[in-house]
Amino acid sequence: MGSGRLYAAVAAGGFRRYATYRAATLAGVFTNTVFGVILVYTYLALWDEKPHLGGYDQAQAVTYVWLGQCLYSTLAIQGGGAEKDLMDRIRTGEIAVDLYRPADLQLWWLASDLGRSLFQLLGRGVIPFTFGALFFPMALPTDVTSWAALLVALLLAMVVSFGIRYLAALSAFWLLDGQGISQAVMILGIFCSGMVLPLNAFPGAAGDIVRALPWAAQLQMPADVLMGETDPLGAYAFQATWAVVLLAAGRLLQQAATRRVVVQGG
Amino acid sequence: MWIRSAMTYRTSFVVTVFGNLAVTGLDFVGILLMFSQVDSLGGWRLPEIAFLYGLSVTAFGIADLVLGSMDVLGSRIRDGSFDTLLVRPAPVLAQIGADHFALRRLGRITQGAVVLVWALATVDVDWSAAKVLLVPVMVISGAVIFSAVFVAGAAFQIFAQDASEVQNAFTYGGTTLLQYPPTVFGKDFVRGVTFMLPLAFVNWVPASYVLGRPYPLALPEWAAFAPPLVAAVCCALAGLAWRAGLGSYRSTGS
Numbered sequence: 001m002g003s004g005r006l007y008a009a010v011a012a013g014g015f016r017r018y019a020t021y022r023a024a025t026l027a028g029v030f031t032n033t034v035f036g037v038i039l040v041y042t043y044l045a046l047w048d049e050k051p052h053l054g055g056y057d058q059a060q061a062v063t064y065v066w067l068g069q070c071l072y073s074t075l076a077i078q079g080g081g082a083e084k085d086l087m088d089r090i091r092t093g094e095i096a097v098d099l100y101r102p103a104d105l106q107l108w109w110l111a112s113d114l115g116r117s118l119f120q121l122l123g124r125g126v127i128p129f130t131f132g133a134l135f136f137p138m139a140l141p142t143d144v145t146s147w148a149a150l151l152v153a154l155l156l157a158m159v160v161s162f163g164i165r166y167l168a169a170l171s172a173f174w175l176l177d178g179q180g181i182s183q184a185v186m187i188l189g190i191f192c193s194g195m196v197l198p199l200n201a202f203p204g205a206a207g208d209i210v211r212a213l214p215w216a217a218q219l220q221m222p223a224d225v226l227m228g229e230t231d232p233l234g235a236y237a238f239q240a241t242w243a244v245v246l247l248a249a250g251r252l253l254q255q256a257a258t259r260r261v262v263v264q265g266g
Numbered sequence: 267m268w269i270r271s272a273m274t275y276r277t278s279f280v281v282t283v284f285g286n287l288a289v290t291g292l293d294f295v296g297i298l299l300m301f302s303q304v305d306s307l308g309g310w311r312l313p314e315i316a317f318l319y320g321l322s323v324t325a326f327g328i329a330d331l332v333l334g335s336m337d338v339l340g341s342r343i344r345d346g347s348f349d350t351l352l353v354r355p356a357p358v359l360a361q362i363g364a365d366h367f368a369l370r371r372l373g374r375i376t377q378g379a380v381v382l383v384w385a386l387a388t389v390d391v392d393w394s395a396a397k398v399l400l401v402p403v404m405v406i407s408g409a410v411i412f413s414a415v416f417v418a419g420a421a422f423q424i425f426a427q428d429a430s431e432v433q434n435a436f437t438y439g440g441t442t443l444l445q446y447p448p449t450v451f452g453k454d455f456v457r458g459v460t461f462m463l464p465l466a467f468v469n470w471v472p473a474s475y476v477l478g479r480p481y482p483l484a485l486p487e488w489a490a491f492a493p494p495l496v497a498a499v500c501c502a503l504a505g506l507a508w509r510a511g512l513g514s515y516r517s518t519g520s
Contacts (some may be wrong), residue, residue, distance in 0.1 A: 027431035034435040037455070038443050042300075042307070045450040049304040183285040187292060196296035203302045 006103060007111040014082070014115025018123070025123045028073060032128040036069040040136055054201030055229065059139035064198050064223050066132030070125035071154075074117050075161040075218050077193050079185040082113035083165035087178035090169070096261055105258075106250055109169075110162055117158045139227055146225075149232040153222040156239035160217040163246025164189075170250065173257035193218045200224075214242040269369055279370065286373030290327075293445060294319060294381055308449035313389040314477055315447060320382025321401075321469040322444035325408025326437070327375035332409075333416040335365045339423045340430040349517050359417065359508065389477065397476045400490065407493035408468035414500035415440060415463070421504070421511030440465045448474075448482035456482050467496040 018025075043061045047053055056064065071077065086109055089095045098105060132138060141147065168185045172178045190196060192215035199210050199220045210216060217239040224230040273279060297319065301312045310318075339362060342348040351361045382405075391397065419433030426432065440463070448456050448470045460466040460483060467489075474481045475490030 023426060024431065027426075031431045031435040031439070034439045035442070038439060038446075038451075041451045041455070042446050045308045045446070046300055046304060049307060053303055180281055180285065183282070183289060187285075187288055191292055191295070196292065197299050201303065202299065 003103070007107055010103075010108055010111040011115035011118075014112040015119045016115075018116050018119040028124045029127045032069040032072060032124065033131050036066055036128050036132055039065045039068075040132070054198050056198065056200070057139070059137045060227050060229075061198070062132065062136045063138045063140065063227060064219075066129045066136075066138065067223050067226065068195055068219055069132070070121070070129040071157070071219055071222070072125075072195070074121040074125050074154075075157055075193075076113075076117075076120075076165060077161070077189045077195055077218065079165065079168075079182050079189060081116055081165055082109050082162065083169035083185070084178075084182070086166070086169040087172045087182070090172040091176055091178065099258055099261065106166065106247070106254060109166060110159070110247075113162045113165075114158055117161075121154070141226065141228060146228060150222055150226045153225040153232070153235055153239065156236060156243060157218045157222055159243040160214055160239055160246060163243055163250060164214060166250045167246065167253060170253045170257050173260055188215065189218075192216070194220050198223070214246060217242050282370040283373045286370050287377050290323065290374045291377050293323070293442065294377070297445065308447045310447040310449065310479075313385050314479075315445070316381050316385035317389050317477065318447060318469050318473055319445040320378055320380075320385050321404055321408060321473060322441050323378030324375055324382055325378075325405050325468055326412050326441040327371065327378050328405070328409035329412035329416055330374060330437075331369075331371045333363050333413050333420075334371055335362055336416045336420040336423075336433065338362075338365065338430075339420050343424065343515075346517065348515075352512075352515075358512065359420075362420070391476060391478070400472055400476060404469060404472045404493060407497040410497035411464065411468050411493070411500050412437065412440070414497070414504035415465075417504040418507045421507040424511035424515050436463065440468075444469050453483075460485075464496045464500065467493045 040062055043065055044058060047056070047058045047061050051057070053061075073080075076083075086095075089098065098108070101108070133140060165185060168181050169178070171181050175181065192199075192210050192213050194210075194216070199207065199216055201207075202210055211220070221230070221235045221239055225232050225235050294316075297312075297315060300307060301315075305311065307315060339348070342351070342362075351358050354361060386401070415436050416433070419436060423430060423433065440459075443451075443459065444465060448466065456466065456470075460471075466482060470482055471485060472490045472493055475487075481489060
């Protein structure tokens with residue numbers, strides 16, 4: 001069980017590192033709250049025009065907005081989590097040091113990113129969500145099981161989110177400059193996670209496609225699980241499948257990538 | 267210098283401009299998505315909202331091009347390199363504006379301008395000389411108002427040390443807000459962005475005149491022509507805030 005303790009320590013390190021920036025966290029809470037308010041008003045106008053869009057009523061649409069603001073930095077939907085550091089380390093060559101460590105590269109970064117996610121959820125996510133619940137009518141369940149079901153969905157969402165960003169980061173082994181990939185992560189994340197509009201309100205074939213992609217596991221699934229719009233077990237299966245596929249792909253890519261590493265002078 | 271450095275990697279530059287275009291364009295795609303489900307939002311139709319959007323994004327894009335580097339101020343204060351700017355014989359504000367001056371931000375302006383032109387071509391308006399003249403005035407005054415917000419935000423960053431995200435709430439939040447008609451928002455909210463942070467003068471008020479819609483908060487008729495005045499006042503206030511910020515600056519050392 002020695003390695004379990006190691007990854008727990010890495011996760012705790014990720015948590016503490018983000019907990020250090022208190023002013024930045026407060027600023028983030030403020031920004032998420034402002035954006036939440038703007039988005040809530042536009043959603044209310046939209047649902048006024050077309051009630052039950054995507055099968056949600058107004059209270060559910062509002063809940064969706066605030067859950068989105070809560071998970072925005074938790075799941076690094078726009079990017080900017082562990083993958084940013086990993087890309088830097090690949091570009092500068094420091095990754096060679098990591099490869100010598102007696103720890104698994106993927107698990108190491110997963111643990112570190114989970115620690116970060118957990119801090120962002122508690123430090124940045126909970127306050128905007130509570131603010132939303134206090135000032136806007138929300139469709140929140142009152143039973144403990146729905147909230148427990150949400151927690152499981154959130155954990156799976158964190159792993160899927162990491163899986164996507166880990167793949168993106170590994171591309172730096174070939175591309176070196178991560179800017180283009182980071183931009184792609186941002187665009188796909190914002191759009192396909194349903195930050196712009198809930199995925200169930202996307203029309204036609206476009207809707208079918210985005211609802212099948214891994215990004216749907218990040219915000220749409222937890223929201224539907226919380227509000228009882230979907231069967232939790234089905235949602236978990238969807239999330240877990242993508243988590244496994246992404247992590248396995250990450251592992252394969254990692255093996256291919258580490259064979260490319262040429263340490264200077266070595 | 268920054269322009270030349272960006273041009274050295276021509277392909278990378280082109281790619282990032284397009285990337286920027288795509289990132290900023292997502293907002294409008296989001297609006298289009300909404301309109302794939304409904305015919306109007308808050309009583310406003312798509313060309314009218316595109317008009318609001320084009321004005322807001324173009325004005326914000328210009329301000330962002332000139333002063334968008336302000337959000338690195340926080341990290342400059344933290345790592346102490348802000349002190350270097352203070353001892354140089356050039357205005358600090360101009361130095362920060364020129365710091366990492368990024369032409370890739372042209373992506374946002376281009377995207378805003380394209381939507382604005384499309385909106386002007388499709389929107390149903392009885393054009394008069396005053397209305398035609400008001401459009402460029404709105405863009406320029408809007409850019410100045412957003413610039414003032416950037417400068418005020420920078421001054422706040424000196425006080426708050428590391429809180430660049432608060433600034434994002436007002437800059438990016440502001441431009442997002444103005445992409446939707448005022449009828450969408452609560453009355454107190456509209457009051458706030460009219461009288462406290464006068465973003466309403468970037469497009470809501472003057473655009474209501476152009477489109478012949480009732481003004482938000484039933485403002486008087488002449489309010490549509492107030493943007494240059496509002497912009498001037500904002501500049502003066504932001505200037506004061508900036509000087510107060512600089513005056514209170516204590517370096518990171520003990």
